[in-house]
Amino acid sequence: MTEYEAKKSQESLQDRLAQVTELLHRQRVVEDLTHRQEGAHQELVKDLVHRQNVVELQRKLDDLHSADVAYILEALPLEDRLEIWQLVKVERDGDILLEVSDSVRETLIADMDDHEILAAAREMDPDELADLAPELPRDVVHELMETLDAQQRERVRSALSYDEDQVGALMDFEMVTIREDVSLEVVLRYLRRLKELPGHTDKLFVVDQEGVLKGVLPIKRLLVNDPDKQVVDVMASDPVSFHPDDESYSAAQAFERYDLISAPVVDKGGRLIGRLTIDEMVDVIREEGESEMLNMAGLREEEDIFASVWRSLRNRWSWLAVNLVTAFIASRVIGLFEGSIEKLVALAALMPIVAGIGGNSGNQTITMIVRAMALDQITPASTKRLLRKEVTVSLCNGIIWGGVIGVVAYLLYGSWSLGVVMTAAMTLNLLLAATMGVVIPMGLEKFGRDPAMGSSVMITAVTDSGGFFIFLGLATLFLM
Amino acid sequence: MTEYEAKKSQESLQDRLAQVTELLHRQRVVEDLTHRQEGAHQELVKDLVHRQNVVELQRKLDDLHSADVAYILEALPLEDRLEIWQLVKVERDGDILLEVSDSVRETLIADMDDHEILAAAREMDPDELADLAPELPRDVVHELMETLDAQQRERVRSALSYDEDQVGALMDFEMVTIREDVSLEVVLRYLRRLKELPGHTDKLFVVDQEGVLKGVLPIKRLLVNDPDKQVVDVMASDPVSFHPDDESYSAAQAFERYDLISAPVVDKGGRLIGRLTIDEMVDVIREEGESEMLNMAGLREEEDIFASVWRSLRNRWSWLAVNLVTAFIASRVIGLFEGSIEKLVALAALMPIVAGIGGNSGNQTITMIVRAMALDQITPASTKRLLRKEVTVSLCNGIIWGGVIGVVAYLLYGSWSLGVVMTAAMTLNLLLAATMGVVIPMGLEKFGRDPAMGSSVMITAVTDSGGFFIFLGLATLFLM
Numbered sequence: 027m028t029e030y031e032a033k034k035s036q037e038s039l040q041d042r043l044a045q046v047t048e049l050l051h052r053q054r055v056v057e058d059l060t061h062r063q064e065g066a067h068q069e070l071v072k073d074l075v076h077r078q079n080v081v082e083l084q085r086k087l088d089d090l091h092s093a094d095v096a097y098i099l100e101a102l103p104l105e106d107r108l109e110i111w112q113l114v115k116v117e118r119d120g121d122i123l124l125e126v127s128d129s130v131r132e133t134l135i136a137d138m139d140d141h142e143i144l145a146a147a148r149e150m151d152p153d154e155l156a157d158l159a160p161e162l163p164r165d166v167v168h169e170l171m172e173t174l175d176a177q178q179r180e181r182v183r184s185a186l187s188y189d190e191d192q193v194g195a196l197m198d199f200e201m202v203t204i205r206e207d208v209s210l211e212v213v214l215r216y217l218r219r220l221k222e223l224p225g226h227t228d229k230l231f232v233v234d235q236e237g238v239l240k241g242v243l244p245i246k247r248l249l250v251n252d253p254d255k256q257v258v259d260v261m262a263s264d265p266v267s268f269h270p271d272d273e274s275y276s277a278a279q280a281f282e283r284y285d286l287i288s289a290p291v292v293d294k295g296g297r298l299i300g301r302l303t304i305d306e307m308v309d310v311i312r313e314e315g316e317s318e319m320l321n322m323a324g325l326r327e328e329e330d331i332f333a334s335v336w337r338s339l340r341n342r343w344s345w346l347a348v349n350l351v352t353a354f355i356a357s358r359v360i361g362l363f364e365g366s367i368e369k370l371v372a373l374a375a376l377m378p379i380v381a382g383i384g385g386n387s388g389n390q391t392i393t394m395i396v397r398a399m400a401l402d403q404i405t406p407a408s409t410k411r412l413l414r415k416e417v418t419v420s421l422c423n424g425i426i427w428g429g430v431i432g433v434v435a436y437l438l439y440g441s442w443s444l445g446v447v448m449t450a451a452m453t454l455n456l457l458l459a460a461t462m463g464v465v466i467p468m469g470l471e472k473f474g475r476d477p478a479m480g481s482s483v484m485i486t487a488v489t490d491s492g493g494f495f496i497f498l499g500l501a502t503l504f505l506m
Numbered sequence: 507m508t509e510y511e512a513k514k515s516q517e518s519l520q521d522r523l524a525q526v527t528e529l530l531h532r533q534r535v536v537e538d539l540t541h542r543q544e545g546a547h548q549e550l551v552k553d554l555v556h557r558q559n560v561v562e563l564q565r566k567l568d569d570l571h572s573a574d575v576a577y578i579l580e581a582l583p584l585e586d587r588l589e590i591w592q593l594v595k596v597e598r599d600g601d602i603l604l605e606v607s608d609s610v611r612e613t614l615i616a617d618m619d620d621h622e623i624l625a626a627a628r629e630m631d632p633d634e635l636a637d638l639a640p641e642l643p644r645d646v647v648h649e650l651m652e653t654l655d656a657q658q659r660e661r662v663r664s665a666l667s668y669d670e671d672q673v674g675a676l677m678d679f680e681m682v683t684i685r686e687d688v689s690l691e692v693v694l695r696y697l698r699r700l701k702e703l704p705g706h707t708d709k710l711f712v713v714d715q716e717g718v719l720k721g722v723l724p725i726k727r728l729l730v731n732d733p734d735k736q737v738v739d740v741m742a743s744d745p746v747s748f749h750p751d752d753e754s755y756s757a758a759q760a761f762e763r764y765d766l767i768s769a770p771v772v773d774k775g776g777r778l779i780g781r782l783t784i785d786e787m788v789d790v791i792r793e794e795g796e797s798e799m800l801n802m803a804g805l806r807e808e809e810d811i812f813a814s815v816w817r818s819l820r821n822r823w824s825w826l827a828v829n830l831v832t833a834f835i836a837s838r839v840i841g842l843f844e845g846s847i848e849k850l851v852a853l854a855a856l857m858p859i860v861a862g863i864g865g866n867s868g869n870q871t872i873t874m875i876v877r878a879m880a881l882d883q884i885t886p887a888s889t890k891r892l893l894r895k896e897v898t899v900s901l902c903n904g905i906i907w908g909g910v911i912g913v914v915a916y917l918l919y920g921s922w923s924l925g926v927v928m929t930a931a932m933t934l935n936l937l938l939a940a941t942m943g944v945v946i947p948m949g950l951e952k953f954g955r956d957p958a959m960g961s962s963v964m965i966t967a968v969t970d971s972g973g974f975f976i977f978l979g980l981a982t983l984f985l986m
Contacts, residue, residue: 040885091764093764094763097763097883100881101884101885101888217729218729218731220730223729223730228767245729249698250697250700250703251698252698282789282792283574284571287767304788308761308784308787311788311795315796318799319795319798319799319873320874323869323870324869325870331878331884331892332891332892335895335898335899338895339903346866346870346903346907347907349862349863349866350859350863352862353858353859353863354859356859357859358855364851364855367854368848371848374840374844374847374851374857375840375844376837378833378970378974379834382829382832383826383829383830383833386825387826389804390803390804390805390822393800393802394805395811397799397800402581403577404581404811405527407527408581408582408812411583412812415811415812415815418815419818419822423819427826427827430830490858490862
């Protein structure tokens with residue numbers, strides 16, 4: 027796609043958003059007036075003001091980088107969003123569609139007719155088309171594919187054949203390739219003939235006649251070495267490379283670790299088939315962090331903040347339903363001890379303390395573990411040690427804070443034995459929280475699930491039911 | 507520092523970690539045997555085996571990229587970690603220290619004497635020194651500063667004068683600068699004389715005699731344009747640039763949005779004083795995501811998974827203490843209604859359902875909002891709309907799931923009025939959860955705090971106390 031140099035600006039993005047909203051609002055007021063007062067003369071005046079506003083808004087938008095327009099679209103409620111979208115120049119539609127999040131993209135595409143979509147997609151690279159294709163109407167995709175040449179079509183198909191979290195779905199095809207038996211001078215002349223280099227070109231890919239990757243020539247080396255040298259003498263012959271079915275998050279970690287800007291993707295035969303660039307990897311890193319956070323809270327997926335109520339409900343229901351069942355179980359645990367509570371109603375007031383602090387402490391542990399697992403820092407060998415540490419921490423917390431709350435219980439209800447039961451129950455529930463905080467995410471991973479998935483809901487379920495059972499059980503044994 | 511090309515490898519990092527652990531373990535067994543059997547002959551044999559093991563381990567480590575060694579050090583418990591650290595070549599110490607996390611770095615530095623630290627730090631760039639300085643012994647820093655020339659010393663001081671979350675603390679000083687009135691040919695010759703270009707050099711900085719930034723010359727343009735052209739005709743004259751006191755997270759967002767690899771940092775007078783690179787920005791993005799997650803769970807900071815128990819306790823106590831107070835308040839709310847519970851013990855069993863589902867739903871809302879705020883998607887203008895949406899969602903959830911649980915309560919306890927109270931209480935508590943899920947993070951931000959800070963603890967506190975009060979209050983009003 028066309029490149030657009032980011033320009034310096036003293037305004038923050040929030041300022042720009044405010045300006046656009048202001049212009050939109052001004053225009054609304056004018057429309058409102060027009061509807062109310064239908065005199066022909068006024069009509070004309072309003073029309074002029076209105077047109078002037080639209081022009082100003084359009085000029086503002088034209089000045090913005092596509093990524094900034096995308097940001098503004100994300101931050102606006104649906105109706106305002108579509109109004110702005112109509113004002114964006116057709117030739118920028120494609121760029122902007124590629125920048126917005128999936129959920130916002132859906133709302134924008136729903137607002138375009140086939141003709142507009144085709145126009146926006148026509149200038150896209152195969153990897154960009156593949157990004158967009160799943161959300162486009164079927165016949166539009168079909169029509170688009172027919173405008174491509176055989177190689178392009180093959181590339182779109184190939185990119186579509188990989189999972190979203192595989193390298194193959196993220197790679198692009200803008201590799202500059204050279205041969206190893208030419209001089210740097212020849213390479214420099216070749217580049218000059220290209221007129222433009224793809225974004226993120228920090229290295230050229232050295233391939234043989236079969237397209238097998240022989241090495242990479244970092245631009246840095248091309249620039250500092252004697253032009254008479256041969257590529258083969260200057261290139262790095264054993265670069266970090268990826269396969270299209272590698273996990274994209276591992277690739278992103280490698281980019282982070284080795285400070286890469288671009289890297290080759292090769293097939294099983296070592297043939298160069300694409301490249302990965304740091305911009306895509308940054309997205310992967312950001313999304314991984316977000317999805318951990320969302321998953322822990324039991325949200326299925328990213329949710330556009332202005333998503334419809336129905337969409338939000340669907341996103342949140344699965345885990346709320348699970349929570350309903352776990353809350354019901356906790357309630358039945360208490361039901362088992364209704365006799366004890368009738369005899370000593372203080373138990374009802376004290377039991378949520380045991381459950382609540384267990385839940386909080388368990389959430390701290392599970393957050394730590396989920397994070398360490400995402401960073402690959404936990405191995406089977408370290409599990410035992412980790413469990414030991416968490417158990418020790420919770421034992422200390424149980425004795426200290428449990429002791430405090432035990433004293434408080436004594437002061438409130440004047441019973442030493444109630445205080446001791448309280449301390450013991452707190453300690454045991456914290457031990458349970460620590461153990462499950464380690465076991466739940468590790469168990470999820472063992473069964474091939476995302477360790478963050480609903481882990482907050484699950485740990486709370488365990489510490490609630492467990493906490494009630496431990497506290498009321500101990501009370502029934504020792505106080506009744 | 508010396509550059510180290512990342513090499514292709516079929517082994518995953520986890521594999522490498524396993525190999526190192528295996529070698530360490532083998533050596534331990536040998537030492538163990540040596541301690542038990544003290545015969546002179548055996549001693550000799552063991553010594554040989556031991557030495558062979560160490561050599562193998564050392565060779566393994568020498569083959570690894572510094573970032574990979576850092577990863578292995580992070581993933582090992584303290585005692586193993588220090589054993590490996592002793593085996594790392596002295597000249598690589600500096601590189602590796604810069605790669606590990608703060609908490610692990612502290613354990614490594616504690617294990618080094620001043621002489622070793624000086625040796626490790628001697629080859630560092632000013633920005634790297636500034637990164638390390640806060641954790642080094644004072645006299646070592648002093649000695650290091652004396653080995654620097656005036657410009658270097660000034661740079662270290664300047665980097666140290668900024669907050670960790672400011673651009674000034676993250677910038678480096680490896681800018682390649684050129685003048686605007688020379689030809690590209692001259693630039694190419696100049697680069698060739700440099701022998702090596704700094705990492706992440708995707709653009710050269712064009713400055714005037716006073717050092718004021720006039721523009722940037724992307725390497726891409728240098729390569730494709732006619733060498734006879736002047737820099738001024740080819741450069742981008744209005745590039746994205748940053749100030750040293752800009753927030754680093756905003757800078758990282760700009761890097762992400764505009765797909766930058768490096769960018770100039772200028773002072774108030776427009777003079778070039780440093781540059782930012784994408785590798786530092788990737789760290790900022792990752793850390794932002796992590797700190798949100800940790801903060802929500804009420805963890806103060808990053809915690810090395812093998813941190814000492816004492817360290818872990820300190821990290822977790824502040825929010826546990828807050829939780830203790832909030833749990834106590836919830837308990838007192840129940841205490842207000844002990845009379846009602848004595849009359850109808852079913853209330854004790856049902857009340858945690860109301861509180862628990864409110865807490866879960868509130869956590870979903872707050873997670874969404876915190877995330878959207880981190881992405882700058884929430885403006886004062888959208889707050890009302892957002893609140894309306896969340897309230898509608900929770901109203902639907904309350905009526906549907908509250909209805910289900912009301913029916914269950916009826917089936918369990920045979921009282922229609924109890925079921926109705928249950929449904930009403932659930933709905934009201936979910937409305938409270940939705941409102942506070944929006945209000946808490948926005949309020950925190952308004953008072954200049956991190957919106958994620960302990961927000962999970964706070965929302966749970968509100969939905970617990972609120973849930974108990976609503977449910978028991980309604981029950982007392984209508985059922986007693």
